[in-house]
């Protein structure tokens with residue numbers, strides 16, 4: 154069997170996996186920050202809601218959440234589901250789930266900041282916005298890079314879960330080809346793909362950590 | 370002119386009365402040292418004066434502008450935020466543990482607030498920073514990060530950072546207490562230099578000799594009250610037993 158032809162067949166699946174990965178991060182990283190604000194809010198209601206949200210998202214399988222996002226509109230509101238909604242549902246499901254994990258990471262990072270940084274900024278006259286975005290957040294980013302790296306690597310592997318609502322990412326395609334040609338090779342190619350993908354992600358995160366090593 | 374006026378300041382933390390009834394005025398060019406045992410409320414006084422902490426009752430006035438005033442019924446009203454923002458520009462605070470911004474270089478620590486808070490032009494901010502670095506003997510540390518500096522150097526940078534905003538009055542909360550003994554000298558030297566330039570300062574310190582030679586006035590605090598204040602000679606020859614006992618320990 155021609156390996157290049159196989160990789161060509163799997164190619165579109167790879168592209169979709171990468172798309173899921175990139176779009177999930179794009180939405181969940183900022184959303185996680187917003188949720189962490191809710192989680193640390195002075196408003197009790199907001200705090201409780203975000204707490205329940207985070208606990209639900211972390212306490213139930215992502216696979217199940219994807220199905221809820223995909224089938225929910227039909228079962229809850231009778232809205233007819235179009236095939237093009239599949240990919241959207243995957244991104245929404247992933248983003249909502251990962252945002253919950255990132256929210257907790259942000260929260261621990263923000264709460265680990267010494268109060269002296271806030272006080273110094275306040276006495277110097279920085280506004281609350283300036284204090285957060287200029288003084289606090291850059292230091293938080295450095296502190297949370299290791300746990301974020303863990304999540305991001307998990308995300309690479311999690312992209313394969315999109316198969317549950319029949320989005321043809323890498324793994325789905327590999328399975329189909331393997332079944333048609335009764336061979337293990339597609340799975341090996343898939344494994345190599347995920348491994349290289351993760352390797353690249355880990356290398357990039359390491360590069361970021363290095364870049365932030367200029368201060369302690 | 371009175372740069373700072375505090376009248377009947379009160380502050381407590383869950384039932385504990387930490388500042389009982391503090392009144393204090395500071396004139397332009399004055400150097401005032403605050404001494405007293407640990408837990409007597411010295412830091413709380415500074416934190417209330419710099420509005421890091423809200424006092425419960427009393428008046429707080431800078432250069433005739435009221436930051437907060439007593440409502441006469443045991444509470445205190447703060448001026449609107451926009452006024453406080455302006456009044457806050459009158460003072461600076463140097464912390465015991467520096468609180469420099471670790472992700473900023475020395476240079477950025479000093480120029481950032483003037484540019485982004487003080488609305489000073491970049492050129493002006495850089496000019497001020499260059500002068501301050503020279504004045505505080507840090508000209509070769511411009512591009513260093515705080516973690517690369519000794520404690521004494523970090524404290525000098527934090528003094529430069531406060532001075533770059535050109536406050537009228539500068540508060541110090543035990544500026545040398547976090548330093549190794551051999552590093553306190555360089556920081557005290559800088560403060561001495563500022564006193565010669567007639568910078569108005571309120572310094573909480575345990576350096577008795579330093580307070581004695583530098584201050585126009587020394588305030589002795591105990592249990593949330595000003596027990597005695599006077600010239601260094603008056604305080605060091607005090608007939609008050611508590612003052613004598615405290616000073617005797619140093």
Ligand SMILES: Nc1ncnc2c1ncn2[C@@H]1O[C@H](COP(=O)(O)OP(=O)(O)O)[C@@H](O)[C@H]1O
Pocket residue numbers: 382383387405406407408409410411412413414
């Ligand atoms: N944020 C706070 N919460 C509760 N108690 C505090 C707080 N800050 C200070 N105190 C208490 O107030 C008293 C005076 O503290 P402080 O002003 O730090 O004294 P000093 O600086 O003279 O050592 C101490 O008993 C201290 O425990």
Ligand SMILES: [Mg+2]
Pocket residue numbers: 411412413543
């Ligand atoms: Mg103190």
